[in-house]
Amino acid sequence: MNMDKSTILNAFNERSKNTLMETLDIEYIDVGDDFLTAKMPVTSKVHQPYGQLHGGATAALAESVGSAASNFFIHNERQFINGIQLSINHIKSMKEGIVFATAKNIHKGRTTHLWEVKVTDEEGNLISVAKMTNIVLDIKK
Template structure:
């Protein structure tokens, strides 16, 4: 695949039938070192306390970083797997749209490191900061 293959439409189609689609995650933009996504807050994304479930936030950030990694795989790489992730939750949401921008921090031959910022679209308030490391996989 070429870099031009990796469009928001490509990743949204790739999501069909998987967790990102079930959650309503939509990829909205792909840049040179970034990928942006969002979801609309819905009841199935909330914890029993009525606030956005931390797992929903992590899934949005991990999806953005993972799809960004796919778009930036080095020549000869076949795929990737996440080997570490961390999130700091600074806020929450009960309604509206939650947005995420993932940024490639390190694009090596064997690993990539991505940072993501998850925020409330209406207020701009940061909900979480996220970092993950992906191991690049090569065919045997």
């Protein structure tokens, strides 16, 4: 990483303003050479009608982290990332607390990136696991 951890996290959190990530209260909280982690509170805002964490909110968290993580491997001045595939399995439900999503790279190509995103609760129990594919596109000027 060329920048310090707090600079990177602040940049990701700043870019989340006025987006779905802000609506869902997703916050990037940790970054390392091979991972990016974000958290999301589990409240009624992200519940399905039965009062449990909505799988779509979990998928939005996983995709947000997987997409953001790909930014480490591109030239941000001339390229951008689009998610092209997300597959997610929900293992365990929860009604309240905080979920954490950590993206780890599986494949880093010139035009595609593949990520594994594990979503856990505060005790480290696996809630969901996702695989996400991103495409690297050139910014057209």
